[in-house]
Amino acid sequence: MQKQRTVLVTGAAGGMCRGINARLGAGGHRVICTDLDPDAAERAAQAVRDAGGMADAFAVDVSDPGSVRALAGDVRERVGEVDVLINAAGILDRKYLADHDDRSFERTIDVNLVGPFRMIQTFAPAMVERGWGRIINVSSIAGVTGYPYPSYAASKAGLSNLARSLVIDFWGTGVTVNSICPGVVDTPMVIQEVRDQVPRKVPTGKIVDPDEIGGVALFLIGEDAKNINGADILVDGGATRYFQLFDRP
Template sequence: MTMSSSSPRTVLVTGAGGGMAAGINARLAAAGHRVLCADVSGEGSERAAQAVRDAGGRADAFTVDVGDSSSVRALREEVARAAVDVDVLVNAAGILDRKFLVDHDDSSFERTIAVNLVGPFRMIQAFSPGMISRGWGRIINISSIAGVTGYAYPSYAASKAGLSNLTRSLVIDLWGTGVTVNSICPGVVDTPMVIDAVREQIPRKVPTEEIIDPAEIGALAAFLISDEACNINGANLVIDGGATSYFQLFDRP
């Protein structure tokens, strides 16, 4: 058995049209997995699936708004009609609302929680029963170091902290089923979501002085699917260049 090997699986990735998911889709497809690209934008999901196919991988496109329970149910039914068994669920859909406490209203805060926390919960409810019935499955939640350390934008931080704790808690529900659940907590990832002001601070805030490539997130996801990761369960795996290990009382000289 080669390192990080596993049988080809069918992987459902939400938020598949986003920049971080592009690295996940590509890496999983390169490992031989079939990728079901699901995004709130039908155009975005098809573009993501086509990118995988152009690289020689297998992919299908689906549309879902994880913040809407009826949309999640419709996706589950569509996947069932296609006679596809989802072996792995990657909850990568997420939004960042750059609002401080005083700027939030109920709807803006609730939308962030709905997509970033309630959405993964709904997706897990929808697709974990099939995994349990087959005795094998992997659930990977894309959280954030914002849920570990706190963050200036409270809706995002709260949603990601909740997602990380949901990850830990679900090991109880999934006890003995053959299904594991873990989260990946990235630092600053090189996507269009990152503003220039944040990029400029990387050398002062991150000990490696590097921004994270989405492919690195994909590589970690691929490892969690692999046979060698079968006993990693309930973990929140930080990949941040050491940012959360640096207590910054003063600016680094």
């Protein structure tokens, strides 16, 4: 049995986080479910509690510095210090290069990359002070292989490289930072056209279940993963080892 940790998950109401929240709760950890939508955050927390786990709900807009600061204060007051930060909040803007304007591109970067950076800046210092912490960025194979939608691909590539780079900042502190890079995960965000390509473009022929992402997150929190640091952990059925998941449009 792992030592109980307090784990803050951003974007906790999203489809992929169903598996993350559930596995963390079942593993005995206290889950802080945060989301832009406060009602959705509460529903996510209630699902953990209904399954016998411990969970709290908070609203946050990771693209808003004031909202992140307020979250840190509220969490510290109601729950205490955060041991593990999982940056899972993200948006996918299905626009090709010609379809983007400055603001649409920046919005994706703000949420998917600057938001996690801001969360790490806010919550990591206390981990360093206590000499233990885990930071997990939910990236994507889109940041490893390229992707038709440039704002999403750029944001996820940046997110993975942020994790790789921060191992220097956290040198000798007891804090590790890694990225989980999912392939096609069974969530409402995945359109049918993508699902239809899985049998011929994913070597396992299977779509990823959110529970599998949760299992990887649970492992990274445990002591068996204490020397995994700065890694991109692909959970994609081998798709990135075959060829691009998408055909050229």
